[in-house]
Amino acid sequence: MSSQNLVTVTPDKDNDEIAIVTMQRPPVNSLNLELLQALSKTLDELSTSDFRAMVLTSASPTVFSAGLDIMEMYKPDLKRAEQFWSTLQDVWLKLFESNLITAAAINGHAPAGGCLLAMSCEYRAMVSGKYSIGLNETALGIVAPRWFMDCMLNTISQREAEIALTTGKLFSVEEALKVGLIDETAKDKEDAINKCLGFIEKFESIPPLPRSMTKQKFRANGVQWLKANKQADIDEFVHFLKFPQVQQSLEMYIHMLKSKQNKSE
Numbered sequence: 001m002s003s004q005n006l007v008t009v010t011p012d013k014d015n016d017e018i019a020i021v022t023m024q025r026p027p028v029n030s031l032n033l034e035l036l037q038a039l040s041k042t043l044d045e046l047s048t049s050d051f052r053a054m055v056l057t058s059a060s061p062t063v064f065s066a067g068l069d070i071m072e073m074y075k076p077d078l079k080r081a082e083q084f085w086s087t088l089q090d091v092w093l094k095l096f097e098s099n100l101i102t103a104a105a106i107n108g109h110a111p112a113g114g115c116l117l118a119m120s121c122e123y124r125a126m127v128s129g130k131y132s133i134g135l136n137e138t139a140l141g142i143v144a145p146r147w148f149m150d151c152m153l154n155t156i157s158q159r160e161a162e163i164a165l166t167t168g169k170l171f172s173v174e175e176a177l178k179v180g181l182i183d184e185t186a187k188d189k190e191d192a193i194n195k196c197l198g199f200i201e202k203f204e205s206i207p208p209l210p211r212s213m214t215k216q217k218f219r220a221n222g223v224q225w226l227k228a229n230k231q232a233d234i235d236e237f238v239h240f241l242k243f244p245q246v247q248q249s250l251e252m253y254i255h256m257l258k259s260k261q262n263k264s265e
């Protein structure tokens with residue numbers, strides 16, 4: 001699949017000022033360099049378009065996004081790893097600070113980088129079911145970067161965030177609702193999108209510029225550090241990938257994912 005098709009943008013059927021942005025990298029929308037590049041390009045295009053709002057969702061029936069593609073971190077080509085991390089930083093900054101009203105219709109699992117994308121939006125409706133969402137990096141033997149943490153702190157309390165991150169917690173849909181990691185539950189994807197549209201409607205009579213400036217001021221603390229330390233953050237990521245223990249943890253995690261599949265056959 002060409003990178004152009006990894007993300008689609010379609011106007012909402014009832015309101016052409018709202019973009020439905022769909023990630024479609026089967027099987028689980030894991031965020032590899034190409035999907036991140038497609039998201040980055042989409043966010044650039046949206047920022048200069050007539051759309052005033054976007055709903056981020058997924059074409060998978062059970063997964064919003066499985067987070068970063070682990071294969072980008074396992075025995076990586078270091079030049080590509082740099083580009084990968086830099087593109088992830090850009091996607092996060094563009095989404096977190098977007099002038100548009102942003103909402104996530106979380107139609108399935110959203111671990112780690114998937115949770116980051118959802119938390120970067122202003123509103124989250126998640127389909128009920130046996131899905132999970134959270135920053136589970138420590139469970140993989142890796143450490144969520146500071147800006148992932150800042151993003152979670154913009155969403156739930158510091159105490160809940162610290163416990164969740166140190167334990168690598170993946171919240172069930174009910175737990176996520178209880179701590180405020182999501183705003184609403186939905187019965188299916190269409191319902192989740194409708195709930196996001198309901199949130200977007202609240203801004204019908206609010207002028208866009210003061211709205212987006214207010215949002216960006218609220219979010220400024222979280223982004224300042226990354227903007228000032230972009231290269232240092234890339235260097236740290238690449239350095240981190242060189243640790244044998246990190247590679248070993250990733251290898252074990254990949255085996256675990258594959259054996260999980262064998263068990264259910």
Ligand SMILES: CCCCCCCCCCC/C=C/C(=O)SCCNC(=O)CCNC(=O)[C@H](O)C(C)(C)COP(=O)(O)OP(=O)(O)OC[C@H]1O[C@@H](n2cnc3c(N)ncnc32)[C@H](O)[C@@H]1OP(=O)(O)O
Nearest residue numbers: 030066067068069070071109111112113143236237240257
């Ligand atoms: C000191 C400070 C230093 C800081 C430096 C930075 C350090 C690095 C920090 C990096 C931050 C990382 C963020 C991340 O996002 S890591 C990724 C975390 N993701 C996960 O843990 C999710 C893993 N996946 C799952 O749990 C399940 O796949 C899921 C529940 C999402 C769906 O389950 P389902 O049963 O539907 O699907 P399968 O498990 O059978 O998966 C289908 C195939 O997809 C492959 N897969 C799944 N997830 C990933 C992934 N994240 N990356 C790559 N590939 C993935 C899976 O292996 C199956 O593949 P095959 O069909 O080939 O077997």
